[in-house]
Amino acid sequence: MASRPIPNSVDTVIVGNGPSALILSYILHGNIPYYNPAKAHPDPMLHAKLSQSPCLLDVDIADLTTHFAASRLSYSTQALPVNVLLDTLLRPLADTDPGEYTSCVEWRLEEDRRVQHVVLGNTPQAGGQWADNPVSASWNIGTLSYSEMLSLPGYTFDDHYREIQGGELPDFYRPPRREVAAYIAAYPAVVGIANSIYTDEEVQDIGKVDDGFHIDSHNIFCKHLVLASGIFSSLIxxxxxxxxxxxxxxxxxxxxxxxxxxxxxxxxxxxxxxxxxxxxxxxxxxxxxxxxxxxxxxxxxxxxxxxxxxxxxxxxxxxxxxxxxxxxxxxxxxxxxxxxxxxxxxxxxxxxxxxxxxxxxxxxxxxxxxxxxxxxxxxxxxxxxxxxxxGRRGSLGYLGDNIAKSIGTLEDQTLLNKALISGQTLRRNVEQSLEVAPNVFVIGSLTGDSLIRFAYGGCVFTAREIMRSNDSKCGTPNTTPRSSCESLSTAPSSTSDLQLPKTGARIAVGGHPDLHLDKRARTYTSDQEAENCEMWPDPWWWYRGCVVS
Structure with a gap:
């Protein structure tokens, strides 16, 4: 891929080639997500609102998510609302129902909505952190997430497994890192976005210029800049x-x-x-x-x-x-x-x-x-x-000072100092808007939500704003201004504000909200639980000091 010439002028440049960058590229290629009313979501309020406006690039995020905290369903209070929204539409009840879930999202190819863009990543193949292993750890260790939480649109991990292995996925499958890396590397060609993906590209010196941005290292001009370089690129x-x-x-x-x-x-x-x-x-x-x-x-x-x-x-x-x-x-x-x-x-x-x-x-x-x-x-x-x-950290050292200054705050000079950043560095900014500066967007783990399952929302939001700026809308135009669509985080002010989780909810413990716990726990008998889990003697062992995830 890297040997192909890169256009000198495009609408959008995405820095990073991990899962979030690939999801956004898939949408910018004209694959538009719609709510399918026939696959009624179990949240009746969500179903009613989306049935009236099914195009997910034309919804009011705040209006759709304000009731989540009071819902009888278990919604994450740690991920950004837009990420929780897309996650529950793609996998309704996946955390609490041991049976099969049916996605409420269908992808429609609308070629007139394509946006010219390039994806620039520094790893040898698409995948971001999945394509890189800076420590002496085996590639055969199972992922934290189950396979259904690792899928990208248009070509799921299940599809890839069937194609490579010739059989169905085992139940409760935690694929080894090697398999996930191979799946993500194969993804661009299978779904038809490989023409926009460039690997082994080290981006440097992105500056703000009139009417857009200039990437000095590649002599590229663009109108929109998307930061998808992640927070796992460097070991501390x-x-x-x-x-x-x-x-x-x-x-x-x-x-x-x-x-x-x-x-x-x-x-x-x-x-x-x-x-x-x-x-x-x-x-x-x-x-x-x-x-x-x-x-x-x-x-x-x-x-x-x-x-x-x-x-x-x-x-x-x-x-x-x-x-x-x-x-x-x-x-x-x-x-x-x-x-x-x-x-x-x-x-x-x-x-x-x-x-x-x-x-x-x-x-x-x-x-x-x-x-x-x-x-x-x-x-x-x-x-x-x-x-x-x-631990690992990311870096936005490829940004010029004029952009870094517009993204950062007076209290936090990390970006200007080119220091390593964590998922919390930009969290306060993205809780207000994923557009952290005019025409500069943040997606993926830079938002503080590091699971693939929570990457979709930011990509849908970013694609919507890019398409709107190009007068490319789907469905009935939404007249709500950007600032109203960018909802605040639903996270409570402290763990004491949390209600006890409903039985079967997946929980994150010990300050690690991304951990994907085992749905099989719902099938344990009390004897099995006592025999295998004596270190957690009470039924809420997984709740202490934790939040629903």
Whole structure:
């Protein structure tokens, strides 16, 4: 794709080639989403309103979502309302009904609504973070989301699986990252948008000019700019004292020196899971279960046995180092999950919560660390190399100062300083509007909603505004001004404002609202639950400190 010439003038440039960029490209190719009244949505108010105005590029988002908080259905209070709206239309009751759901959205090709655009991404194939793996984690680890939550419009993951595997998807399937990357890479050609997708393109120096924007690195002029570069492009760098460890040679498992893993989240767990069972691991992690719990705490042992196993070892290590602190032992479980038995954890794993590196001395193939533990003791450990995985961030360093200044706020100079950004950097802005500056839009994880299932809403909103500015509308024109259509977040002011979730709702725990919990929990008998989940002794274990997701 990258060898094709890129037009010097287009209506829209989308920076990034991940799922959200591909969804938006699909719509800008003239594939317009409509509500299908024959597939009546279970929310009668939503059904009535959309039956009158079925074109989803011509709806008042605020009017359609204001009743969500009081609805008998379980709607997310964390994702942006426009993202929740499209998610529930695409997959009504998918979170609460164990049966099959029927999408209320149909896509109609309307070629006269096409918008000339290009999608510029720096990965070798379409997929964004899915096409990139900056750590030594296996590509065969299952995704957090089930397969139905990973589909893009016009060619679902189920379609891809049937084509490649020649059979139907298994129930409750968490596809490995490798399969998802292959699906997204194949998607542009299958749905006919490959002509707009350019890979291996490093975008730099986007500036505001009269009547639009100029991308200096590619000499492209455009009227509309869409930021879809995500928040997962870069690992947070190690602290200065740890940076010399990055030069260590790759470990030789035969010499017996441990791999140092620093981090307490999913990426750290992925590295540990990917390590050979006999490889020794020294794991330094932050432990603050009351104020900042690890997202691994949310992982049910039946839905996510690999992550639950890592969390149990972290919890046991914290109890040994810090005392019980009223916690139930993670080893009190009648039937440990099979993944836990795959390695002799007592021999190969050493967890050190809230431990700091005071000094280190590097050799060619190892380093001697002087550590201060949580209880103030000083110990030494020799390691072979390090994976520093405390999180990922994105960057908008490709924006010129004039655009960065118009997007940022006086209180937050992150964009102007070209620093790494998180999902919260632009969250306040996008809660007011996804058009964060005139003709500059934000979609995907830059909005703070990082699941593919919540990418659709922002893409529909952005396509609507781009088409309206080009006098390309569907259905009856909506005369509501932009500012009224861009609804505020429905998130409550605090967790104390939340109501108890309805039975069967999918919940996110421990400050990680994107976790996709297991629908199979609804089919557990009380005996099975007691046998497999003794670490969560009450029926609302998954609700404490959490929000509906």
């Amino acid at each position: 760098p190690p602290r200065p004292i740890l940076r010399p460890l990055s030069t260590l040679l790759e470990p030789n498992p035969m010499h017996g020196k441990p791999l140092l893993v620093v981090g307490s989240g999913f990426t750290a767990a992925d590295v540990i899971i990917s390590t050979p069972p006999t490889r020794k691991i020294l794991h330094i992690f932050k432990w603050d279960p009351e104020n900042n719990p690890s997202p691994l705490r949310a992982c049910h042992p039946r839905a996510y046995p690999e992550y639950a196993s890592v969390y149990r070892r972290m919890k046991l290590a914290a109890q040994v180092a810090l005392g019980p602190q009223g916690l139930v032992s993670p080893m009190r479980i009648k039937r440990p999950n099979p993944f836990f038995k795959e390695r002799d954890w007592d021999k190969v794993y050493e967890g050190l919560p809230n431990t700091f590196v005071k000094r280190l001395k590097c050799h060619n193939s190892s380093a001697l660390l002087t550590l201060e533990t949580a209880n103030g003791h000083t110990i030494q450990r020799e390691i072979s190399n390090m994976e520093y995985v405390i």
